[in-house]
Amino acid sequence: xxxxxxxxxxxxxxxxxxxxxxxxxxxxxxxxxxxxxxxxxxxxxxxxxxxxxxxxxxxxxxxxxxxxxxxxxxxxxxxxxxxxxxxxxxxxxxxxxxxxxxxxxxxxxxxxxxxxxxxxxxxxxxxxxxxxxxxxxxxxxxxxxxxxxxxxxxxxxxxxxxxxxxxxxxxxxxxxxxxxxxxxxxxxxxxxxxxxxxxxxxxxxxxxxxxxxxxxxxxxxxxxxxxxxxxxxxxxxxxxxxxxxxxxx
Amino acid sequence: xxxxxxxxxxxxxxxxxxxxxxxxxxxxxxxxxxxxxxxxxxxxxxxxxxxxxxxxxxxxxxxxxxxxxxxxxxxxxxxxxxxxxxxxxxxxxxxxxxxxxxxxxxxxxxxxxxxxxxxxxxxxxxxxxxxxxxxxxxxxxxxxxxxxxxxxxxxxxxxxxxxxxxxxxxxxxxxxxxxxxxxxxxxxxxxxxxxxxxxxxxxxxxxxxxxxxxxxxxxxxxxxxxxxxxxxxxxxxxxxxxxxxxxxxxxxxxxxxxxxxxxxxxxxxxxxxxxxxxxxxxxxxxxxxxxxxxxxxxxxxxxxxxxxxxxxxxxxxxxxxxxxxxxxxxxxxxxxxxxxxxxxxxxxxxxxxxxxxxxxxxxxxxxxxxxxxxxxxxxxxxxxxxxxxxxxxxxxxxxxxxxxxxxxxxxxxxxxxxxxxxxxxxxxxxxxxxxxxxxxxxxxxxxxxxxxxxxxxxxxxxxxxxxxxxxxxxxxxxxxxxxxxxxxxxxxxxxxxxxxxxxxxxxxxxxxxxxxxxxxxxxxxxxxxxxxxxxxxxxxxxxxxxxxxxxxxxxxxxxxxxxxxxxxxxxxxxxxxxxxxxxxxxxxxxxxxxxxxxxxxxxxxxxxxxxxxxxxxxxxxxxxxxxxxxxxxxxxxxxxxxxxxxxxxxxxxxxxxxxxxxxxxxxxxxxxxxxxxxxxxxxxxxxxxxx
Numbered sequence: 001x002x003x004x005x006x007x008x009x010x011x012x013x014x015x016x017x018x019x020x021x022x023x024x025x026x027x028x029x030x031x032x033x034x035x036x037x038x039x040x041x042x043x044x045x046x047x048x049x050x051x052x053x054x055x056x057x058x059x060x061x062x063x064x065x066x067x068x069x070x071x072x073x074x075x076x077x078x079x080x081x082x083x084x085x086x087x088x089x090x091x092x093x094x095x096x097x098x099x100x101x102x103x104x105x106x107x108x109x110x111x112x113x114x115x116x117x118x119x120x121x122x123x124x125x126x127x128x129x130x131x132x133x134x135x136x137x138x139x140x141x142x143x144x145x146x147x148x149x150x151x152x153x154x155x156x157x158x159x160x161x162x163x164x165x166x167x168x169x170x171x172x173x174x175x176x177x178x179x180x181x182x183x184x185x186x187x188x189x190x191x192x193x194x195x196x197x198x199x200x201x202x203x204x205x206x207x208x209x210x211x212x213x214x215x216x217x218x219x220x221x222x223x224x225x226x227x228x229x230x231x232x233x234x235x236x237x238x239x240x241x242x243x244x245x246x247x248x249x
Numbered sequence: 250x251x252x253x254x255x256x257x258x259x260x261x262x263x264x265x266x267x268x269x270x271x272x273x274x275x276x277x278x279x280x281x282x283x284x285x286x287x288x289x290x291x292x293x294x295x296x297x298x299x300x301x302x303x304x305x306x307x308x309x310x311x312x313x314x315x316x317x318x319x320x321x322x323x324x325x326x327x328x329x330x331x332x333x334x335x336x337x338x339x340x341x342x343x344x345x346x347x348x349x350x351x352x353x354x355x356x357x358x359x360x361x362x363x364x365x366x367x368x369x370x371x372x373x374x375x376x377x378x379x380x381x382x383x384x385x386x387x388x389x390x391x392x393x394x395x396x397x398x399x400x401x402x403x404x405x406x407x408x409x410x411x412x413x414x415x416x417x418x419x420x421x422x423x424x425x426x427x428x429x430x431x432x433x434x435x436x437x438x439x440x441x442x443x444x445x446x447x448x449x450x451x452x453x454x455x456x457x458x459x460x461x462x463x464x465x466x467x468x469x470x471x472x473x474x475x476x477x478x479x480x481x482x483x484x485x486x487x488x489x490x491x492x493x494x495x496x497x498x499x500x501x502x503x504x505x506x507x508x509x510x511x512x513x514x515x516x517x518x519x520x521x522x523x524x525x526x527x528x529x530x531x532x533x534x535x536x537x538x539x540x541x542x543x544x545x546x547x548x549x550x551x552x553x554x555x556x557x558x559x560x561x562x563x564x565x566x567x568x569x570x571x572x573x574x575x576x577x578x579x580x581x582x583x584x585x586x587x588x589x590x591x592x593x594x595x596x597x598x599x600x601x602x603x604x605x606x607x608x609x610x611x612x613x614x615x616x617x618x619x620x621x622x623x624x625x626x627x628x629x630x631x632x633x634x635x636x637x638x639x640x641x642x643x644x645x646x647x648x649x650x651x652x653x654x655x656x657x658x659x660x661x662x663x664x665x666x667x668x669x670x671x672x673x674x675x676x677x678x679x680x681x682x683x684x685x686x687x688x689x690x691x692x693x694x695x696x697x698x699x700x701x702x703x704x705x706x707x708x709x710x711x712x713x714x715x716x717x718x719x720x721x722x723x724x725x726x727x728x729x730x731x732x733x734x735x736x737x738x739x740x741x742x743x744x745x746x747x748x749x750x751x752x753x754x755x756x757x758x759x760x761x762x763x764x765x766x767x768x769x770x771x772x773x774x775x776x777x778x779x780x781x782x783x784x785x786x787x788x789x790x791x792x793x794x795x796x797x798x799x800x801x802x803x804x805x806x807x808x809x810x811x812x813x814x815x816x817x818x819x820x821x822x823x824x825x826x827x828x829x830x831x832x833x834x835x836x837x838x839x840x841x842x843x844x845x846x847x848x849x850x851x852x853x854x855x856x857x858x859x860x861x862x863x864x865x866x867x868x869x870x871x872x873x874x875x876x877x878x879x880x881x882x883x884x885x886x887x888x889x890x891x892x893x894x895x896x897x898x899x900x901x902x903x904x905x906x907x908x909x910x911x912x913x914x915x916x917x918x919x920x921x922x923x924x925x926x927x928x929x930x931x932x933x934x935x936x937x938x939x940x
Binding site: 090091092093119121123125126131133135138140150153155157173175177178180181 | 764765768805807809811813815817819821832834836838840853855857884885886888910912
């Protein structure tokens with residue numbers, strides 16, 4: 001989640017901002033000032049695939065703590081995830097841990113859910129090159145009261161190359177145990193210190209993404225659009241608010 | 250000559266520890282080298298033995314001032330140019346007093362020296378009298394290990410009763426693997442050792458009728474070295490390597506891997522004690538090696554008990570015979586226990602080796618005579634009609650090693666009792682500091698029989714194969730290493746599941762980039778083709794169709810100063826056979842942390858393969874001396890944690906917990922090995938006492 005990540009084709013394993021709580025929990029330790037964020041994602045032509053997400057990351061002396069909520073779907077089928085996360089930076093390494101409660105609700109079948117856990121890390125290998133890795137549901141949790149219903153385990157590894165501060169190239173490999181591995185890549189270019197343009201590509205299935213961002217003092221506003229045949233285009237808008245100034249921390 | 254600040258700089262980079270410390274065991278270097286050397290795994294072969302031998306080789310450092318060319322070759326990672334450099338330097342300037350001197354030799358840089366130092370030592374003290382040395386062993390240690398699977402396998406459940414009232418087969422013992430090893434040794438002086446093991450399913454019982462005496466497996470050796478003309482005397486289990494392995498070749502059968510140059514030749518490692526737990530030991534008996542000036546002579550007598558099912562001739566009910574030897578060493582069920590140690594393998598043989606004074610030329614002769622106590626008569630099929638049949642065999646081979654500048658030319662020709670011949674020959678050369686190459690040819694007759702040989706090739710036995718191999722290593726710029734090999738082979742006669750003469754080729758290309766001392770990137774691509782039987786529907790004619798396996802590997806390892814290290818590995822495979830394509834994939838993330846007396850290493854891996862052909866072999870950290878390259882297929886996750894702690898200097902403790910969790914299977918394994926459910930967990934621990 002996060003329109004910045006989406007603009008980069010969801011090649012988000014090496015990003016470190018508030019939205020990292022969704023994309024790679026290792027990245028939340030990169031949030032320097034208390035941040036609250038909100039976003040939603042909607043298909044232009046199809047109902048029932050809406051995503052809404054929100055969260056807060058707050059830095060403490062012992063590390064960064066975050067909470068988030070996420071909802072996908074509509075009344076007849078929806079998934080909700082509530083998470084609490086902790087992240088810390090040690091030298092060149094950012095590490096994070098997340099505990100989530102997943103709930104699925106289907107009209108005729110009722111509700112089921114389970115607790116699952118994520119782990120993630122980002123490390124700067126050499127200057128300008130960083131590497132991220134993320135494991136979602138590493139405990140292989142199963143839905144309560146449902147036979148043979150393991151939540152998928154997803155592993156992501158990614159590289160980010162930042163030749164200059166304004167330019168970032170991400171490449172991720174994402175493997176869900178139930179689907180073929182997919183490559184996701186994205187480029188971000190920041191100009192005039194306030195504006196960002198992004199584009200991304202995915203393989204298997206092929207998808208393309210475009211996005212833009214506006215960085216203000218307290219606010220960051222991002223927008224992204226993605227194509228996904230046969231569902232058509234989807235749009236995402238997200239807003240982050242830094243409720244702490246740099247020196248208030 | 251380089252200046253002293255440079256030396257100081259190198260000294261700081263390499264760290265003082267690496268000069269003094271010879272415990273290679275915890276070194277990443279060792280794992281890297283082993284991983285490079287080990288044959289690319291594609292069949293279920295137990296490489297524990299090979300690992301064990303390499304480990305023994307590497308954990309006994311060579312004396313930089315005494316080691317000869319063969320000793321240096323046995324390290325596998327030095328080029329001919331580098332070895333010549335060391336020997337010439339020694340000749341010209343006398344003994345090495347410090348490792349820094351290596352840096353003045355052409356072909357050595359900090360990386361090479363850093364890689365070499367854990368495996369060599371400089372010992373300028375005079376030779377000790379035997380009586381004094383016996384009280385000062387180099388190694389004096391005892392290992393005790395326990396491993397078990399936590400889920401109950403079917404083989405350990407109570408037996409069912411069949412319709413005829415018989416009980417179904419079950420394992421006689423418990424699910425644990427127990428192992429102990431004791432070693433008292435000093436390199437160049439003596440070695441005394443003892444190994445014992447019980448595999449999962451085997452019982453600890455005293456029952457001479459079924460040849461069970463407590464533990465299931467024992468191995469021991471006593472060796473004394475360098476007593477006047479006698480180079481070595483071994484009583485107990487031993488192995489021998491001379492020539493190119495056509496007659497004598499021990500478990501160190503390194504095949505094609507990421508190291509394309511030095512692995513094509515076999516080294517004259519000579520007589521060595523056998524310490525492995527691999528139950529199909531080479532020899533057991535008495536062996537003597539004597540040396541006089543240019544000549545060296547080895548003779549031995551060995552009697553090893555092998556496993557085989559005894560069969561009785563149905564027409565003439567007089568004699569027993571066996572149709573094949575079992576080599577896995579498992580004695581769990583009644584039928585496996587019945588086959589235990591039924592056949593004696595009595596061998597008598599030797600070797601004469603001549604070396605010229607300038608060490609440029611070496612020639613030798615190998616001969617072995619082997620007799621089985623029971624006739625070996627294979628069940629006749631079309632493909633195996635040239636295989637050995639009978640009770641006795643002899644093999645004779647002659648070999649040569651010739652050194653010309655930075656090239657090593659080697660070869661061996663052998664003939665067995667059947668008149669079948671085998672040739673293995675090649676050249677390993679450093680054309681410049683940046684380019685090394687190797688060429689190897691092999692031609693093994695379909696009726697060549699060698700029971701104790703192991704030579705370069707595709708087949709596990711030295712028979713029915715012709716091939717030409719070419720390998721190359723290029724160091725185009727510093728920190729970048731490119732390696733490649735091509736191997737073309739043919740099998741002039743039929744093989745198991747190949748009903749016609751067949752052929753194939755194997756191609757590999759790899760790049761290794763050491764970005765800095767902490768970051769290492771490896772990329773490898775391999776493409777291998779072999780022909781296999783294929784039958785289409787009910788059409789009765791068997792066709793021979795090529796089967797191509799492509800394997801891709803990406804590995805990123807990163808070492809942090811804080812003691813943390815991470816490693817990410819991605820492997821992908823694609824198998825195409827008769828217009829059908831299948832894929833396999835594994836992604837593994839490792840993280841390790843190491844402090845002086847404590848280390849922990851963990852992995853999380855996710856695998857997804859279409860079929861067994863695409864199973865993914867992946868190297869795992871394990872307890873010290875346990876080699877593990879498990880393979881995975883189906884869909885699932887694999888994770889483990891290995892923990893090591895040194896209580897005191899003399900006592901170290903290892904613990905490993907591992908689990909595999911499948912997404913698309915209801916039960917794991919089949920037959921007596923079947924585990925109900927989708928999870929398989931193992932736990933193992935080990936203690937080492939250094940006395």
